[in-house]
Amino acid sequence: MKVSIIGTTGYGGVELLRILHQHPTFKIQSIHSTKDEIPIWEEYPHLYRLFDKKLEPIDAEQIANQSDIVFLATPSGISGQLASEFVNKNIKVIDLSGDLRLPAKDYETWYKQEPVHESLKSQAAYGLPEWNRETIKNSNLIANPGCFPTASLLSLAPVVMSDLIDPASIIIDAKSGVSGAGKSLSRNTSLSEANENFKVYKVNEHQHTPEIEQQLLQWNSDVQPVTFTTHLLPITRGIMTTTYVRLKEEHSTSQLLELYREIYHQQPFIRIRPENTFPSIKEVAGSNYCDIGLHADSRTGRLTIISVIDNLMKGAAGQAVQNANIMSGLEETTGLDFVPMFP
Amino acid sequence: MKVSIIGTTGYGGVELLRILHQHPTFKIQSIHSTKDEIPIWEEYPHLYRLFDKKLEPIDAEQIANQSDIVFLATPSGISGQLASEFVNKNIKVIDLSGDLRLPAKDYETWYKQEPVHESLKSQAAYGLPEWNRETIKNSNLIANPGCFPTASLLSLAPVVMSDLIDPASIIIDAKSGVSGAGKSLSRNTSLSEANENFKVYKVNEHQHTPEIEQQLLQWNSDVQPVTFTTHLLPITRGIMTTTYVRLKEEHSTSQLLELYREIYHQQPFIRIRPENTFPSIKEVAGSNYCDIGLHADSRTGRLTIISVIDNLMKGAAGQAVQNANIMSGLEETTGLDFVPMFP
Amino acid sequence: MKVSIIGTTGYGGVELLRILHQHPTFKIQSIHSTKDEIPIWEEYPHLYRLFDKKLEPIDAEQIANQSDIVFLATPSGISGQLASEFVNKNIKVIDLSGDLRLPAKDYETWYKQEPVHESLKSQAAYGLPEWNRETIKNSNLIANPGCFPTASLLSLAPVVMSDLIDPASIIIDAKSGVSGAGKSLSRNTSLSEANENFKVYKVNEHQHTPEIEQQLLQWNSDVQPVTFTTHLLPITRGIMTTTYVRLKEEHSTSQLLELYREIYHQQPFIRIRPENTFPSIKEVAGSNYCDIGLHADSRTGRLTIISVIDNLMKGAAGQAVQNANIMSGLEETTGLDFVPMFP
Amino acid sequence: MKVSIIGTTGYGGVELLRILHQHPTFKIQSIHSTKDEIPIWEEYPHLYRLFDKKLEPIDAEQIANQSDIVFLATPSGISGQLASEFVNKNIKVIDLSGDLRLPAKDYETWYKQEPVHESLKSQAAYGLPEWNRETIKNSNLIANPGCFPTASLLSLAPVVMSDLIDPASIIIDAKSGVSGAGKSLSRNTSLSEANENFKVYKVNEHQHTPEIEQQLLQWNSDVQPVTFTTHLLPITRGIMTTTYVRLKEEHSTSQLLELYREIYHQQPFIRIRPENTFPSIKEVAGSNYCDIGLHADSRTGRLTIISVIDNLMKGAAGQAVQNANIMSGLEETTGLDFVPMFP
Known part of the structure; x- marks a missing residue:
């Protein structure tokens, strides 16, 4: 082909x-x-x-x-x-x-x-294969998701769909490497000013916000506007989203992990981490994985969900090839079996 | 002396x-x-x-x-x-x-x-000079605040004291350079595993949590347990806290900035940034400043507060000397007029 | 197998x-x-x-x-x-x-x-396939070369074998990422002390020195002891050697590049860069390539040779698999067609 | 003033x-x-x-x-x-x-x-105070030295002036942080392409070469053209030069260190390191020091000299203020007593 x-x-x-x-x-x-x-x-x-x-x-x-x-x-x-x-x-x-x-x-x-x-x-089909595989299969035009929406949506889908959370409580604190800004040059992404630094940008105005909300609303029409903040990490590749939601009722971390594992059981690129462990960015670098960890806090009634992707892979080119595989009737993982490059 | x-x-x-x-x-x-x-x-x-x-x-x-x-x-x-x-x-x-x-x-x-x-x-007097100066002046024993509490409390004080926020809505997403872990060696802070990486640690269990809550409660007894997450940045020095709260009533960013500027007007080491700008970590590196920026979002009714400090300065040694100055009857800024080292 | x-x-x-x-x-x-x-x-x-x-x-x-x-x-x-x-x-x-x-x-x-x-x-056969392929093929025991010797020897082989240089003039200034020190922890390789830093270590006493000299002497018995210095880069992966030699007679850069291209023409993992360009470490990261650039300076009569490898790949595991392929009668590049991960 | x-x-x-x-x-x-x-x-x-x-x-x-x-x-x-x-x-x-x-x-x-x-x-007086203080004192116009020449010349002065080295043997392998390139933007100094990277640039053609040679010739008219290579470190501040020379006669490391200590005894910003230790870049960051270490190798008859400076301080602004102090009849160190920022 x-x-x-x-x-x-x-x-x-x-x-x-x-x-x-x-x-x-x-x-x-x-x-x-x-x-x-x-x-x-x-x-x-x-x-x-x-x-x-x-x-x-x-x-x-x-x-x-x-x-x-x-x-x-x-x-x-x-x-x-x-x-x-x-x-x-x-x-x-x-x-x-x-x-x-x-x-x-x-x-x-x-x-x-x-x-x-x-x-x-x-x-255009929205190219998030884990949740839209059938539509993608039958489409000729794919809107490949944004990097932040990919990490955010895969984090939130299970609890949003299962209606376990207060739909007005979603806060996504996102951190991205500078390659997310592309090859265009700026002082913000120059090594002199970005190394040993950490910046926030586009507070409450990032263009990925409506993309996240639109999909969440398809899953649960009660979802209210989300708070979404993006930060610039002094690294090249990778995104972490730390997402905070209020649980409607108390659930233990292990119950929620069980839910995530069930829902994502068949998804080749989603790895739900064991209890008390959380993924870090370098653990997916160069690969198409989205790794997720979470913790429910009985003190506050909130759930904290951590997800990491390589923004150039699962957040862009990797997911694009995953979609191309699906559209072409190939095994979804074809050509995408990259082991993360660590260290 | x-x-x-x-x-x-x-x-x-x-x-x-x-x-x-x-x-x-x-x-x-x-x-x-x-x-x-x-x-x-x-x-x-x-x-x-x-x-x-x-x-x-x-x-x-x-x-x-x-x-x-x-x-x-x-x-x-x-x-x-x-x-x-x-x-x-x-x-x-x-x-x-x-x-x-x-x-x-x-x-x-x-x-x-x-x-x-x-x-x-x-x-022991709690050594946060901006809020406890008189007690420090008359004390012989200072509990110098933790690095995360320093950044968090200075961020939250104005809105918590003024009772402007839902006291059950406080979420602090904190990011620290590796020097916060001290000189002890670990794979987490080795360059091979920390560079080009970003990790979360102590999710809902960091020991600075009760220190933050205790002080917030002194300011406003309605405050509920806070959600507090700490992340490890691939940098040596610096902390950013991104804090999310729900406003009881709508306030514009400029109104809230005005409040912060008034409250911190006399504080030599607090710099409230102009509207639409936010501080970054390197802008305080090597100095004793705590810089704060904020944004109120009418879509969600939430306020996002950004604060940065050098964890070894305002988060540790710098604040300690600030306290020593106060205890000794010296000008508070004595010996602390470091210009941030940028770039 | x-x-x-x-x-x-x-x-x-x-x-x-x-x-x-x-x-x-x-x-x-x-x-x-x-x-x-x-x-x-x-x-x-x-x-x-x-x-x-x-x-x-x-x-x-x-x-x-x-x-x-x-x-x-x-x-x-x-x-x-x-x-x-x-x-x-x-x-x-x-x-x-x-x-x-x-x-x-x-x-x-x-x-x-x-x-x-x-x-x-x-x-034990010395496992530098570009120069020892036949012996490797018939051996059951391979001494996989050190990371620095790999980069140094591939740099020097053409001019040393062709007897083009003063055999007492060899100086190798080597720079390595911290993964070369392995997973053992030290202040030298902790992010707090290694980031924004650059150190020299083992000046004139690195244990790879005799390995380099031994092989050079096999190629040209006139070679005198080499000066070899190692430095620690604030990066995880990669080695650059900058090698200085005095040319016996004047040769232009293009003549010498031609020599290198001829000699390495058949070698799948050696890339000789075009005139006036030089390789950088990230251009081989994650791959098994050794990239070489050079410049002959008529002002000084010296040749400067730059070579880069990923120390964990061509400097260790990649070369080991290359040797295993050869020993097993497989195509030498089998399973080693990694595209460098850039950026 | x-x-x-x-x-x-x-x-x-x-x-x-x-x-x-x-x-x-x-x-x-x-x-x-x-x-x-x-x-x-x-x-x-x-x-x-x-x-x-x-x-x-x-x-x-x-x-x-x-x-x-x-x-x-x-x-x-x-x-x-x-x-x-x-x-x-x-x-x-x-x-x-x-x-x-x-x-x-x-x-x-x-x-x-x-x-x-x-x-x-x-x-214009050449503003290298350690060697030109009297002229600077009486001049109204200072040519502040380049960053690389500062580190190189302070490294070489003692052995060049004392005629201890083969004047045709000087090789300077220099490494600089990206702030040396100034605030102008380029892919070379963008974090995406510079981090986890290390590059060589201006091989045998850096414009600081004649500045170095000119001063060396004033000290010793036998000096021949030097080989000078510059590399780009993935850090913001700092330069290291690793300089190689052939000793005319054998001298021990301790004899040469003694010479350096004597010659630089009175210089407030030159620190000669103890035997078997070498300076690293971060140990002078933010300060006006030039730190020097060296090792004479009896195997090869060569001397290796390491020097480090902060390119923005001793390599630019710090040295400029040092010169201004001298011109103005002030103590040379006035306003320059910065302790290096470590870690």
Whole structure:
């Protein structure tokens, strides 16, 4: 099966290359970018002698003619337009941007950009395989979830769906490595100012907020607006969400872990940690895992849920390939059996 | 004025040396440790030619004879015993450990150690100068606050005292650099396993929890148990607390900032940040500042409060010297005018 | 083919697990350690649900009965003894320690330990496949090269063998991440003291010095003692060697690059970088590559050679598997096609 | 004494603020930049409430009228022009750029920019106080040394002046934190690509090379071109140079240390480390020290010299203030008694 990547020179694109290079079924047909037509290794020397393909311009017609699947690792605001062209040509599309995830109104409010046409949006399946596998299987257009929503939603799904929590009590304290900001340069992500530092950003205004709420509401219509805060870790890869909810009734940690284990039993990329242990970011780095630990506190009646992902893998490129596998009728884990790189 | 340091070879002790070396009034009389009697620079080569003092054994009698003030940078479980000896000799004591901060019952529960005698505990003033200055001034024994309580309490005081928040809604998500764990070695704080990592630890069981609650209750007796989570940042110095509370009534961010500015107006080490800006850890590194920013969210009715400190300064040695200044009738900022080291 | 790992809980051992988990031919039969018989994921939670094998005690008899190949990821001083037992039982052994790399006298001088018996040492092939492939193929016992010698020797081989340099002029300035020190804890490798730091250690006394000299002398008997310095980088993985030699006659950078490209043309894991570009550590992280760049300076008549490896891969576990592939008649790259993890 | 800073928003400029804020004699009169006229804390929030001064445009006339000393923390190519204006007005000038350090021809070759007029260059004293104190004292114009030359020259001076080494054997392997590249953004210094990385740059072509050679030649006219390599450490502050020279005759490490101690005995900012110990970067961070350790190797006849500085302090702003003190007849250490910040 032939795949093409558009937006190859961003961190999401180059992570797709790392994954697809070892994929047994998908073959990289072409890589595209608005950059000069140079070999990708001139931009990313770690690929020297591994990929000799040159970056090509984005000619949708030609890409469609030669590809079965197109990955859009392009920024929000650009992906939507491209997606439309490929969908019309019956090419499978997986869009890693935020363009296809929200209703027009929410998109305008939070992204402060022009939304895509509703007719396109309506064709897009939300690509969270653990909860939407069947829809993904039958769709040609995937809105690959945001990194924070992936970690947050997988954390919250069991208790939200089971109606175990006060639906007005959800607080998500999220921490991300700087690669989440992409390859664009800023003082915030320069080593001089980011190392030995830790910053909060987008307090109560991160554009992933409505994406989280929208999905939670599908699971439980009582859910109220969530408090969502994002922080910048002085690391490259990885996200941790620490989520706080109030339990409606008292449940022990072990009861809740049992619930999570049951619900996620069949999910190859979800690992529910044993009681009294919690996952750390490096324990999933380079892999497609989402690891979850939790603790219910009888003093306060609150449940604390910890989840970690590699933002470039389960939070972007890894989940994109997982969706591509599903759309293509392959085993979901194909080409994704990366062992976390530790230490 | 002559000061002695006990427990000099820990990170708190060596930070006291950094501060006191430049202090115009306090002179370091002697430094003590259970280590070999070696020059301190053999243990800490950055002090080569700066301090030629040797580490001395801990002989309370002799220390008392030659010192006006004693800093106890010793671990919990040891400080209490030492404090008692000096207090009986009428020497001013500042204890950086947790031994004198809690009632016996709470201490046993959370520290899992034998508490000090109540008669000693009752003499100790809680050394949070911004809220307890008068008591500190008249005390000979200071329980220097924990690093997390310092950041948490300074964050919460204005809204808790003003009764603006739901007293059952307090959640503190805290992140600390690894120096908070002291000089003791562990895989958790080894660079191989801590760099490019981020971990949660002591979920709902950190021993600073009752210290925070005890002080909050003094300010507002309605306060309910708080949810308190601690995380390990891959940095050496610094703490951020992200605190979530539900506002009883709607208040704008600017109204609340105004309240904070009024309340902290006279406090030399508290900096309330302008609206729409938030402090980051590196902006206080090496200094005694506690910087605070906040945002009230009308969508959720919650207030998010960010505060940062250098855990070795305002969270330990810096606050200890601030207390020593107050006890000694000096200007509170004496010897503490460190500009944060940035970048 | 069944393989066993002894010394599984060190960083070399756990990296072998990462590689062998994806190896199409080698199957991990058992993992061994002097630690408690716990599942490996209790020691390394990143392996949770990936490896359910328990650590077993080191029973050489039993291991020999069930394994075709044994990897010794045990420390110097222990490996030698174990190797002997397996070799006598005709099991293929790859020893990652320094025990089998040096003549007894050099071993005693530099390692300050009892050397293995000469009869065992004489059976060991030096496992640098690029230069010793045929011997490795026909050997049952491999002395897997040290991390620094791997980077240094691959850097120097072309010019030393071609007799292009002053044989008394070799200076190797080496820099390593802290994982090279293994999992043992020290202040030097604690994040508090290693981050934002850079240290030199073992100036002119690193035990890898004679290993480097011994091999250079086999290539060119005129080689004089080398100056070799090791530094500690505040990173987990990776080594860079910056090597300085005086050219006998003037050669341009492009001539020398041509020589390197010719000599290494067939080597799957050596990448000679284009003129005016130099490799960096992260460009090989997680992979088995050794990347080399160089520059000849007409002002000084010296050649500067830069090489980088991942010390846990090409410097340890990766090279060990490369050797195991060769010994087993497999394609040398089998199970080693890791794309460097960047960023 | 009134001082003004031009180029305040770079890292050198902001470090001058950190130092001068605590300086007992120099008062900051005004701060200048080509940026908007905003308070400096809007650009550097760590200065909030510490400095309320606004950035002002660069009006040389006005600055000259109100200042006794001007610090030029402006980039090479700009400083020269500015220096000229102030020198003509008899204002003391300390230029942190490379504009006044080299003869026109060398400047053009290595900086690839238009040099300043020779009449200006000839008035500039090279501001390495340990070796040029008298000239500095009587000069109104200081060419503050580069960061790498400072560390390199202080390392080499004793053996070069004493003619103990082969003058054709000098190799300097230098490593710098990313703040050396200033505040300008690049992928090389972004945390995503610099953390867990280590890079070499400007191999045999760094513009500090002729600055080093020029001074060495003044000390010993036999010195031949040096090999000089610069690497990028994943840290913010600090430089280490590892320097290799061949000894003309055998000398023990202790003999050479004795020589260094004698020569630098009176220098307040040079610390020669005891035998068998070597300085690390963090041991001088935030201070104006240059720490030196060395080892003579009888096997190879070479001497290895390690020196470390904080590139923003002794390598830039600290040395600039040291020079200003000397020019102003103050004690050289005035306002520079910073204890290194460790850990």
